[in-house]
Amino acid sequence: NAGVTQTPKFQVLKTGQSMTLQCAQDMNHEYMSWYRQDPGMGLRLIHYSVGAGITDQGEVPNGYNVSRSTTEDFPLRLLSAAPSQTSVYFCASSSGDRVVTGELFFGEGSRLTVL
Amino acid sequence: QQQVKQSPQSLIVQKGGISIINCAYENTAFDYFPWYQQFPGKGPALLIAIRPDVSEKKEGRFTISFNKSAKQFSLHIMDSQPGDSATYFCAPLAGGTSYGKLTFGQGTILTVHP
Numbered sequence: 001n002a003g004v005t006q007t008p009k010f011q012v013l014k015t016g017q018s019m020t021l022q023c024a025q026d027m028n029h030e031y032m033s034w035y036r037q038d039p040g041m042g043l044r045l046i047h048y049s050v051g052a053g054i055t056d057q058g059e060v061p062n063g064y065n066v067s068r069s070t071t072e073d074f075p076l077r078l079l080s081a082a083p084s085q086t087s088v089y090f091c092a093s094s095s096g097d098r099v100v101t102g103e104l105f106f107g108e109g110s111r112l113t114v115l
Numbered sequence: 116q117q118q119v120k121q122s123p124q125s126l127i128v129q130k131g132g133i134s135i136i137n138c139a140y141e142n143t144a145f146d147y148f149p150w151y152q153q154f155p156g157k158g159p160a161l162l163i164a165i166r167p168d169v170s171e172k173k174e175g176r177f178t179i180s181f182n183k184s185a186k187q188f189s190l191h192i193m194d195s196q197p198g199d200s201a202t203y204f205c206a207p208l209a210g211g212t213s214y215g216k217l218t219f220g221q222g223t224i225l226t227v228h229p
Contacts, residue, residue, distance in 0.1 A: 042222050
């Protein structure tokens with residue numbers, strides 16, 4: 001099993017450009033989420049999904065869109081990139097019985113720089 | 116609003132020593148208390164977790180101690196090894212009402228010198 005796969009690993013954007021961070025998991029997990037990691041701030045939840053067709057906002061959703069058309073994929077869209085979105089983005093997934101105890105499986109991250 | 120405060124920000128320990136990382140929280144709805152470990156260039160991975168109905172949980176060299184009345188929990192790493200050098204996060208959640216919404220601490224960078 002590949003687990004949680006994120007692409008691209010690195011990306012540089014100019015202010016105002018749009019892009020999509022891809023996330024795929026092969027563990028048939030119902031729950032998927034996106035976090036951003038900034039120095040000294042830990043990880044903060046952007047959006048999450050409890051199943052195909054169901055998404056909801058996390059702590060810092062502004063400037064990001066998500067959709068979940070399949071169980072496997074959960075892309076994160078930046079509509080108009082801003083320097084404040086420079087960060088490392090992590091996708092995570094979990095099963096229903098594990099997510100309630102806080103066990104998430106994270107990808108290796110996508111490092112985004114917005115100039 | 117800073118719901119979770121983790122300390123220290125960084126920690127340097129000699130091989131064989133004890134590493135202690137603390138986490139204080141405000142939200143009394145938290146009912147699961149995991150610790151995550153992250154190596155450079157990798158995503159966080161669950162290390163150990165505790166429920167509030169026990170005061171201590173041990174897995175190998177790693178122990179969580181929980182003080183419900185003080186709203187604090189800590190990670191102890193016994194016989195610290197250079198391979199333990201990583202960033203550690205506490206990430207409590209209210210499992211029943213906040214489905215998968217972990218609240219991460221700021222992180223502690225642990226360096227174990229050989």
